[in-house]
Amino acid sequence: MTTSSRITLRHTPRGVTIRATGAAAQALADAITHGAESAQAATQPAPGPIALDVVVDGRNNTYAARLYTLDPTAVAAGLGGKRATCTAGEKQAIHALLAKAEPPLRLVRWVSIHINAPAKGYTRYTIEAEAQS
Incomplete structure (x- = not known):
């Protein structure tokens, strides 16, 4: 049947x-x-280091880090739309942002720093990060 x-x-x-x-x-x-x-x-991490552009706003002794541009690798890492704040400094805010990725990322190397006019109040960093092992 x-x-x-x-x-x-x-x-x-x-x-x-x-x-x-x-x-x-x-x-x-x-x-x-x-x-x-x-x-x-x-959502699997890229096999090697990924390049990220991060902007850090510093106001009233609080630093907020977020992505400058949303590229597919940053979105795949789970950083799309995420923001991390820290009072210890700009670099610590970047480390806090990388910790929010899935899986968490660690900083491999600082590629460049673009310091803008003080009136704008933010600094743009280009970094390389990879998944923590």
Whole structure:
């Protein structure tokens, strides 16, 4: 006896229930697991050091570090939209920002420092960072 292959969606006030039978169940499971594997692969760190542009604003003895530009490697590291503050100094604020990455990053090398006019109140650093081991 051959079973039919189908997917049934049921909408209730508590949410949606998905039921699948036959080959459709296997196709649905493959789609879900492949999506999870793709998302996990996107969050894996780059094998070598990645270059990041970081801006540090210093006001009232509080330093706030954030990314200057959002490139795909920085977003994959989990730093998109994140900000770290510190009262110990600009470099410590950068270390705090790198600690918020997934997995946490460590500073490998300072590439350059772009000091702007004091009226603007921020400094831009180009650094290289890699995943902590």
